[in-house]
Amino acid sequence: MLKRSKWFSLVVSMMLVFALAACNSAGNNGNEGNPAPATNAPANDTAEEGSTDELVPEKGAKLVVWEAQEQQAYMQEIGKAFEEKYGIPVSVEVVAGGDQGARLTTDGPSKTAADVLTLPHDQIGLAVKAGLLLPNEVFEEETRANNVETAIKASSYDNVLYGYPKSVETYAMFYNKDILPEPPKTWDEILSFAETFNDPAQKKYAIMWEFVGYYTYPFIGSYGGYMFGDNNTNADDIGLNKGDVVQGFEFLRKLKSILPMNAGDITYDVKTQLFQEGKLALNIDGPWSVAAFKDKVNLGVAPLPKFPNGNDSITFSGVKSYYVNSYTPYPVAAHLFANFASSKENQLKNYQLTGAIPANIEAGEDPLIKDDPITSGFFQQFANSVPMSSVPGVDLVWEALKATFIALWDDTSLDIKTTLDNMVQTIKDGMSAR
Structure with a gap:
């Protein structure tokens, strides 16, 4: 070929x-x-x-x-x-x-x-x-x-x-200025805001993002994990279960208290409609979606919030x-x-x-x-981003990450470390088979 x-x-x-x-x-x-x-x-x-x-x-x-x-x-x-x-x-x-x-x-x-x-x-x-x-x-x-x-x-x-x-x-945090004149800078601020804003019966939520590896990566990257070593070029070094990633997933599960939905129900179409209707205050999305909101929402864009460990949100670019x-x-x-x-x-x-x-x-x-x-909001977040990998086999990582995020979110009985270790082994096995 x-x-x-x-x-x-x-x-x-x-x-x-x-x-x-x-x-x-x-x-x-x-x-x-x-x-x-x-x-x-x-x-x-x-x-x-x-x-x-x-x-x-x-x-x-x-x-x-x-x-x-x-x-x-x-x-x-x-x-x-x-x-x-x-x-x-x-x-x-x-x-x-x-x-x-x-x-x-x-x-x-x-x-x-x-x-x-x-x-x-x-x-x-x-x-x-x-x-x-x-x-x-x-x-x-x-x-x-x-x-x-x-x-x-x-x-x-x-x-x-x-x-x-x-x-x-890269993606950043869209916010409705009519609901939040200033964007929250930390996840703790979002948790506090959700206590008064959330109303699941009326489909009102503080924040949403899609449960795929791309959007949920900050819970890995901001806790010392990574996709591949050597700046995402070394497929022999998979870091998705390294560092303090278990803590990142523990905090992810904590957010289910303000987003009580199954991961599969949080789709692009769902959160886009809710954000347009003023029922979603914060929407994690990318520049490709700006046009969908410019004439319908008093739109602001800001970097993603800091995590409880004090680290900035690390996104993929x-x-x-x-x-x-x-x-x-x-x-x-x-x-x-x-x-x-x-x-x-x-x-x-x-x-x-x-x-x-x-x-x-x-x-x-x-x-x-x-x-x-x-x-400028995207540019600010871009400074705290890492380029996605293009090595052959990265498609296996995306598939495994999505399945893992959904499983750990939907089933809180699963052990986080064991699930992450199994995910990494599945990726390694898949790469070896090619």
Whole structure:
């Protein structure tokens, strides 16, 4: 499969060579019999799109792009703008962000997958190993220059850049300013607030989050635990049951007194509706959900509360990037689109429409970002975050974490240490079997 990825990269490079040859031929001898360099490429491109006027998309190219529901309005605009500029039709299909990697695994080889998709950086290890992604070679230099270093590293695997960074993100604490003019700074404050605010019969709750590893990780990371050693790169060192993690889970169970629900009943849709209705005061969520609340809630965003041990809440951070499917029949057009969609201007457009925080350096300095109190809340939390791992096998960790969090929350008779040790062994066994 890796050979296929290299083969596609070679094809792109060869097409670029032919394109340059066509440009030189047409420019040097004026032979009208030669084809134009690129009838649908712009004569004057922006600096951010650099070498695009030297690329000739494949004849008859048309692209399919996968995008999550919350990004549909944005991506429809980008697709239309790309078609107007390059003459290449773009069809946008709704596929949940967390499902695109799995879909690519099956739909890529069967040639039914999108040409361009978005992946969180922790999913690229498996995709690269399976030969499903083309390296970002044509636009590598400008991509590296234009985006924050963390995003570049997260979009790379084995020091090869594959992605076109789109946004950086972590989650934080949304609060309703009509209920809480100032956000609580500690979990103890939340527990005290819940005593007067909570009314389960009326579906009123102080705080909610989804019981998956991503959102519940602070109960591990803030108590000395970690996913993998060596900055999440060493899969031989699993730290999910190390440090004072047992204490973190003991405190997690204490919160059931203010959130008396089964973990499986706390879904994104449930907490989103309650927060919109003013029945949920605090909602742990990410920048992708800002658009759902901006016109319905007097919204504030703040860092997550400190834990009783005095530590800040340590969250996971991630980088979302566009990637080109190695099975695309239109690799040149697909690379063009990924580069176009990830430009400074389009990252700012994405921020305006959905709240996604740009990875582009200049976009991050734009007043739209720097002067926005909502975005600044995410930036503050980002300082207390750790990047998710992209090592192959991290999917086993996510599955095991979710099952463990739900089990320990729903069944308080389970021994915490034994359950954590069993979880880690299950992860190790799963990795060894691959």
